[in-house]
Amino acid sequence: MSKVGQAFRPAFRKAKALPYTTIWFRGKIMEEEKREFEEVRVGERIKELREKKGLSLKDLADLTGFSTALLSQMENHLVSPSLGTIIKLAGALNVKVGDFWGETEGEPYTIVRKDERKKVSRFASKDGVKYGYSYESLGFDKKDRHMEPFIVTLEPATVKTAKTSVHEGEEFIFVLEGEMEVVLGNHTDVLYPGDSIYYDSTIPHKVQCHHDKNTRILAVLYTSST
Numbered sequence: 001m002s003k004v005g006q007a008f009r010p011a012f013r014k015a016k017a018l019p020y021t022t023i024w025f026r027g028k029i030m031e032e033e034k035r036e037f038e039e040v041r042v043g044e045r046i047k048e049l050r051e052k053k054g055l056s057l058k059d060l061a062d063l064t065g066f067s068t069a070l071l072s073q074m075e076n077h078l079v080s081p082s083l084g085t086i087i088k089l090a091g092a093l094n095v096k097v098g099d100f101w102g103e104t105e106g107e108p109y110t111i112v113r114k115d116e117r118k119k120v121s122r123f124a125s126k127d128g129v130k131y132g133y134s135y136e137s138l139g140f141d142k143k144d145r146h147m148e149p150f151i152v153t154l155e156p157a158t159v160k161t162a163k164t165s166v167h168e169g170e171e172f173i174f175v176l177e178g179e180m181e182v183v184l185g186n187h188t189d190v191l192y193p194g195d196s197i198y199y200d201s202t203i204p205h206k207v208q209c210h211h212d213k214n215t216r217i218l219a220v221l222y223t224s225s226t
Contacts, residue, residue, distance in 0.1 A: 045100045047075040049093050063092035084165035087223055097148050106143030147222050154215040164204035169223030172198045178215030182207050
């Protein structure tokens with residue numbers, strides 16, 4: 001072996017001695033820290049925008065119909081808001097949906113590469129019950145927009161609830177993977193890959209996994225207040 005090879009040999013041995021599980025674990029920590037930062041940021045933005053408007057928690061509760069306790073939990077990162085909740089907050093605060101994740105003034109058009117999607121948040125209850133979905137914004141930094149496109153990953157809920165969402169606007173959903181159960185008022189249906197649905201968001205609605213596997217959907221939300 002050459003002197004150069006001998007010089008580098010200890011370094012290679014040290015690198016190989018690091019267990020694969022340690023590398024994976026560190027990567028997992030970094031991933032969790034990134035997700036944590038993104039979720040905190042949404043809560044902080046809700047508080048910043050509320051205070052900027054000179055509103056108390058009770059004022060915002062009166063405008064949205066949410067309890068002051070729930071709003072406080074959102075602002076303090078105990079609960080991450082769902083998409084419907086974000087839209088309702090945007091309407092009450094008279095801001096754009098994008099304002100909740102710190103967008104710039106934007107451009108007349110935006111191209112979002114696959115690795116540039118902005119993961120917004122993960123919804124879970126304060127008591128540890130997993131209602132679960134994560135969503136990635138596909139239209140951020142498009143100025144003066146009225147549509148909000150997302151790739152949404154629905155995760156099986158640990159507890160089924162009858163709670164629905166109601167807000168201004170319209171929603172279009174296209175199922176990419178898995179099976180999605182949709183509740184619209186008194187109507188319940190199941191959508192499969194390639195199926196789509198378009199409805200008024202003023203109808204009490206809810207979407208969730210039909211079985212115990214994740215479901216991926218393309219969701220486009222429209223509201224004149226975004």
